[in-house]
Amino acid sequence: MASTAVEACQWTVSTLARHAPATISVLLQVHDRLRCVAATGSWQVFSTVPPKSGIVGRVYASGAGATVPDVADDPDYLPLRPDVTAEICVPVCDPAGRPIGVLDLQWSEPAELDRWRETAERLADRLGARITALGGPPAESRSEKLLRHATAMTSAPTEWDLMTAAIGAARDVSTLAAAVLVLHGRRGPRLSAPTGAPGELESRIRAELTEAGAGPLGRIVTRAHRHGSAYTLGEAGHPPTDEYLPLARAGVRTLVSVPVGPPDSGGVLLVADERLLKPDPTTVNLIELLAGQAWGALDRLRTLAQLREQASSDPLTGLRHTGPFGRRIAAATPGRTALLAIDVDGFKTVNDTYGHQAGDRLLVSLARALEGALRHGDELYRTGGDEFVAVIEVSRPEEAVRIAERLTEAARRTGRTISVGVALPHPGEPAEVTLRRADQALYTAKRQGRDAVRLSAA
Missing domain, CATH: 3.30.70.270 (Reverse transcriptase/Diguanylate cyclase domain)
Structure with a gap:
């Protein structure tokens, strides 16, 4: 009856809870964590667990189940209830045998652990097959991705790290293939330095914009700040405006253009794809929030650099002191x-x-x-x-x-x-x-x- 992986986990937990006098939970891998997607019988549960933490992390990492008659003897046990005495944890695997999560049971009274271990393993096998048939563990929502990337940008130690984080975040949150950041420099708008190994489309975009020069870059930035964010509907047969011709020559068919920072010192974030797609207003809103966070982090880094320079320089001569x-x-x-x-x-x-x-x-x-x-x-x-x-x-x-x-x-x-x-x-x-x-x-x-x-x- 379950139509999603989360529903399948919830059905498994609620059904097993009718027969097993245990605290039951299912944790699935979401991004780089084990996330509890279904649970019963506990005043508190761990919402997320690092992949190698606790008994659940050990089982997930090794792919081998664990029966722990006395949790006090296991150094990996993560205490949630003071009355828990025993724990059974088995991996939830896809049909190829790769762990995608764990099924965990904890007891506070005597139980036939071997019998329950067999039951848990059978249920975990069926659950893994059903989750795979439904498309796998639940993915992060785009809002969750945005928050995760915002944290990475806020903690970026250098402008290079920040640019890398911002461009990677734009691709991830938008699900589009390429992202380019154009910022004002001393000699006008310029492309930010490439971060990592750009894909083929992104390389073509950079080449076309570089060849076009500061004029078209300036017009793209001006358009974004004058009229606000814009996006294509991914429809063929509609020619782009003149400032976007370099992007069209690069093969861009879908584009989100978002202003970054103030008009005189900021720039524009371009997120693109060569597929004919249809971004929606929610996607554009998320990219706007991302651009705002990136600019705030960039402004903080530049302010700190300026303060360090002032602290280490003589204000009269500019020499270090x-x-x-x-x-x-x-x-x-x-x-x-x-x-x-x-x-x-x-x-x-x-x-x-x-x-x-x-x-x-x-x-x-x-x-x-x-x-x-x-x-x-x-x-x-x-x-x-x-x-x-x-x-x-x-x-x-x-x-x-x-x-x-x-x-x-x-x-x-x-x-x-x-x-x-x-x-x-x-x-x-x-x-x-x-x-x-x-x-x-x-x-x-x-x-x-x-x-x-x-x-x-x-």
Whole structure:
């Protein structure tokens, strides 16, 4: 009489409960969990169980039934009722013998477990055959999928992980074959980086949109934000509007287009298929919710990145400051990592004579000049008011001195001078001691007339 897998499980449990004085439940695999779809006789049941948890998980994973005369002796037992003493759990398998769930019985009074084991196995065999005939265990609803994917997007640690989660979620929730995310970048709308190995249709869509360029991408984004979400009815003989011609050339016959984020910084999520299908408003609504969740997670990641950058950068010059500098010099390589302590000559006079705004402008222009004189991979930090430190990798002390002299020349071109002290770490020497030696060399340069470079002798 059952017309669904869930009904078949409910009929099995209710029929068995009329004869067996036990707590009875059927758990079927749904996505990556065992989900209880029918139960009786307990104040509480586990709604979902990880596939390898408890006696039910062990039976499902192994495909071998279990008879447990005393649950207190089984370390896998998951307690639900304090009076349970014994348990029988048998796998529910499809006709090929693959487990698709379990039938579980728990007793709180003496019972002939061997007899009930035989009965449970026969019922589980019939139940497995019936579930298979009805199409298999119940699938997740699309709303359940959306919630699961929303959790994955919220916890994504990077933008790449988020894009991967969002595009995979769009395919899964919509049941369409391809998904592409277009977001505003510095130079206009652009395709997000491909995630994983895109399918054939998705690869064609990316190729056509890339060849079309920023213009058509911008029109697709504008259309979505101006008019809202849109979807095809999957009917042949109706030509697409001009902005969607690249998608039609790629073979798209079914399309859901959903705006993402605000018009000026967001984009559009395109979910497509080459089959002629008919998405319904519910599908579009779920994709809209998904797009909103993805944008919220993306905005959070970008805000956190901005806060980290602000926390590790000097707001005036944009250079990194003492926090990341401490971590960098802690990783200094003995004999190769040179520290260049830099101080602006006569900076206090500038502040006292022309004011702090003039001093700030001087520091900014000097920071740009020093950065321009360093090599690729060299790092410049602002560690105090007019104090900087460059961290460079060299093969000899003389190389570090030459780079320091390039810095002094760059400073002169701005109309100012600097003094530089150079030190290379000794084996086993703490980075703080190396920096102290660079500072001492700097003070020597100051005392000897400024606008000079001195190498630490110690």
